[in-house]
Amino acid sequence: MPPVPTLKTKHMLGIIASIIDGVLVGLVYGLSAMGLTLIWGVMDVINLTHGTMIVGGMFALYFLANGLGVPPYLALPPVLIGGFLAGVLLYWVAVHRMVGRPPLMSLLSTFAVNLVLIGIGTGVWGTALFNVAVSLPGVSIGRYTFPGAHILAAVLAAVIAAALYLFLHSTRLGKAVRAVANNREAAELVGIPTTRVLAVSVGCGVALAGLSGVLIGTLFPFTVLSGDGYQLKGFVVTVLGGFGNPVGALLGGVALGLLEGAVTPFVPVSWTLVIEFALFVLVLIAFPAGIFASRRGAL
Amino acid sequence: MLRRPFFWIIALVIAAFVAAPAIGDDVDLRESLALATVYITLASNLNLMLGYAGYINFGSIVFFGLGGYICVWLVDAHGWSLAPSLFAAGIGVSALAFIFGLGILRLRGPFFALSTIGVVEGVQAFVQNFGPWGGSSGIYISPEVFQPLGGAARALWVIYFALVATMGLSLYLSYAIKISKFGLGLLAIGQNEDAAAILGVPTPRYKAWAYSASAFLPAITGGLYFFKSAFIQPSDAFDLSLSTEALVVAMLGGQGTVTGVALGAYLYEELRGYLLTSEMFSHFQLVIAGVLLLVIVLFFPGGLMGFIYSRFPRTQKVLE
Numbered sequence: 001m002p003p004v005p006t007l008k009t010k011h012m013l014g015i016i017a018s019i020i021d022g023v024l025v026g027l028v029y030g031l032s033a034m035g036l037t038l039i040w041g042v043m044d045v046i047n048l049t050h051g052t053m054i055v056g057g058m059f060a061l062y063f064l065a066n067g068l069g070v071p072p073y074l075a076l077p078p079v080l081i082g083g084f085l086a087g088v089l090l091y092w093v094a095v096h097r098m099v100g101r102p103p104l105m106s107l108l109s110t111f112a113v114n115l116v117l118i119g120i121g122t123g124v125w126g127t128a129l130f131n132v133a134v135s136l137p138g139v140s141i142g143r144y145t146f147p148g149a150h151i152l153a154a155v156l157a158a159v160i161a162a163a164l165y166l167f168l169h170s171t172r173l174g175k176a177v178r179a180v181a182n183n184r185e186a187a188e189l190v191g192i193p194t195t196r197v198l199a200v201s202v203g204c205g206v207a208l209a210g211l212s213g214v215l216i217g218t219l220f221p222f223t224v225l226s227g228d229g230y231q232l233k234g235f236v237v238t239v240l241g242g243f244g245n246p247v248g249a250l251l252g253g254v255a256l257g258l259l260e261g262a263v264t265p266f267v268p269v270s271w272t273l274v275i276e277f278a279l280f281v282l283v284l285i286a287f288p289a290g291i292f293a294s295r296r297g298a299l
Numbered sequence: 300m301l302r303r304p305f306f307w308i309i310a311l312v313i314a315a316f317v318a319a320p321a322i323g324d325d326v327d328l329r330e331s332l333a334l335a336t337v338y339i340t341l342a343s344n345l346n347l348m349l350g351y352a353g354y355i356n357f358g359s360i361v362f363f364g365l366g367g368y369i370c371v372w373l374v375d376a377h378g379w380s381l382a383p384s385l386f387a388a389g390i391g392v393s394a395l396a397f398i399f400g401l402g403i404l405r406l407r408g409p410f411f412a413l414s415t416i417g418v419v420e421g422v423q424a425f426v427q428n429f430g431p432w433g434g435s436s437g438i439y440i441s442p443e444v445f446q447p448l449g450g451a452a453r454a455l456w457v458i459y460f461a462l463v464a465t466m467g468l469s470l471y472l473s474y475a476i477k478i479s480k481f482g483l484g485l486l487a488i489g490q491n492e493d494a495a496a497i498l499g500v501p502t503p504r505y506k507a508w509a510y511s512a513s514a515f516l517p518a519i520t521g522g523l524y525f526f527k528s529a530f531i532q533p534s535d536a537f538d539l540s541l542s543t544e545a546l547v548v549a550m551l552g553g554q555g556t557v558t559g560v561a562l563g564a565y566l567y568e569e570l571r572g573y574l575l576t577s578e579m580f581s582h583f584q585l586v587i588a589g590v591l592l593l594v595i596v597l598f599f600p601g602g603l604m605g606f607i608y609s610r611f612p613r614t615q616k617v618l619e
Contacts, residue, residue, distance in 0.1 A: 006398075022550065046409050046413070050555045094593065094597075097597055098596075102353075102408075102411070103408055103409045104353065104355055104408065105596060105600065107355060107409055107412055108355070108546075108550065108592065109592075109593060109596045109597060111357075111543075111592070112589045112590070112591075112592035112593035112596060113589065113593060114589070114592070115543060115585050115586070115588055115589030115592065116585070116590055117583030117589075118584050118585055119583055119586035119587075119588075119589060120583070120586055122455075122585070123586070135533065159428055162500050173533075180547035189545045217302065231422065232416065235413050268428065268430065270427060271424055271428070273420050273424065274417075274420060274421040274424045274425075276413070277417030277420055277421060278417075278421070280405065280413070280414065280417060281402065281414050281417065284406050284410055284414070285402070285405050285406065
């Protein structure tokens with residue numbers, strides 16, 4: 001005879017299910033944070049358009065899936081290309097003149113571009129809620145069902161992250177990106193076209209934001225302004241994983257997902273971001289050396 | 300300080316703000332100038348962090364909104380009169396900023412900037428869940444509170460003069476800090492924080508003081524602003540576009556200057572008033588602010604005053 005679940009064990013199971021789901025979603029956050037951390041690692045620029053680029057991915061998904069009837073996950077390749085091009089454009093508009101200047105200036109310039117994008121977005125679409133319905137069979141364990149979309153998004157995030165790792169470590173261009181991150185002047189001396197590599201890095205960073213936007217868009221409804229929350233999560237993940245370290249970012253995403261899953265059963269939703277941000281500040285204060293130490297050459 | 304010409308220039312500006320609408324009893328002009336005083340106050344105080352210490356505060360609106368909430372709440376729920384409520388708002392928000400500042404100012408450069416975004420989120424989440432402040436529906440105050448000020452029509456004039464006074468104090472505060480030892484310390488931090496620390500500038504304490512000082516007058520302005528509209532709710536009190544506009548304004552005028560920031564705020568407010576009335580631009584206010592900021596950051600990092608200083612070097616001696 002199976003043991004009768006008491007109220008307490010049921011509660012525990014609910015928390016564990018919430019944590020597992022949190023980890024699945026956390027992998028997607030990790031993917032988004034890889035975009036932030038790649039750009040920071042290569043050129044010490046914090047991309048404040050990141051959240052809006054995530055929303056860009058979400059809207060691309062919406063128009064491809066709901067407008068043209070493309071299966072949701074086939075929105076990934078066009079967003080990859082579109083995001084890359086948007087990133088290269090962003091580099092030439094806002095970042096190129098800022099490289100090597102105090103980080104505050106690039107913070108302001110990407111912030112300005114973000115204002116423009118947000119302004120256009122809210123002017124055209126307002127703040128209406130958009131939703132992309134994805135129907136996939138879930139996986140049931142006991143009384144709990146994990147939505148299929150969450151599982152597939154986590155798997156795809158892991159695959160994309162692995163692809164990025166392969167790109168950085170086994171292709172000539174990826175190695176050039178790492179070389180520039182390590183020492184831009186030395187890279188220039190050995191004949192690497194650093195400006196082009198910087199543009200490629202921003203392109204990859206933004207493409208990652210867009211891809212994670214597509215994946216998040218299959219999980220949750222969104223508005224033009226949703227990006228802010230995901231961008232904040234991105235910063236928290238980046239700090240957890242160590243600035244400038246893409247593999248760390250993926251782990252940081254999982255850690256954040258764990259935390260979110262463990263916290264959501266107990267705390268109102270509007271407080272989760274606050275808790276995460278308190279964590280951001282605490283980690284930065286407690287381990288500044290660790291974070292700065294891993295900044296160089298971690299790519 | 301009285302011997303310096305700049306002291307009297309500020310006095311002239313204040314006099315102009317008082318006299319211009321009062322002479323013709325011009326209510327429209329008063330409303331437009333009232334908004335300008337809000338921009339000037341927010342931008343000058345933001346400038347203490349941005350222009351002097353080189354720290355970007357994306358969340359300066361928190362001071363404004365919290366000040367508004369404290370003041371409106373004291374007036375509405377506790378029956379305080381306006382002046383002590385404003386003072387309490389200023390002191391309360393400053394003290395809070397000091398405590399926050401000791402924590403987040405241990406983060407340097409861009410990390411501080413990111414954490415100020417978190418402060419906005421945190422305060423907003425707190426206010427939305429805080430019962431006595433009406434949660435997301437906010438607080439309405441009854442028009443009766445205007446009685447002690449001599450009725451609604453006269454109260455609006457009183458509030459306007461108080462706004463102008465707060466603006467004047469902001470300008471004097473910016474100026475006084477700039478020519479003080481404290482101000483020199485902040486400017487040193489802005490140029491090279493490590494070097495400043497090695498040369499004996501107590502950097503964490505100075506930054507926390509500056510952060511706290513930059514909270515006091517915006518909180519009072521927030522109190523006046525929301526007392527005037529007799530209504531406050533989280534989405535107005537923490538309107539992110541106002542803190543981004545304060546940033547744009549400070550950069551437009553020239554970060555680190557007193558004149559430039561005031562001038563930038565005034566010009567921006569006029570431009571905005573013009574754009575809001577035109578059909579095409581009213582939805583794209585943020586776009587314009589963004590393009591403006593981008594152009595300034597990319598091509599004119601010195602802002603208006605940078606341009607004026609380079610064209611007319613002698614102005615540097617008079618206009619701070």
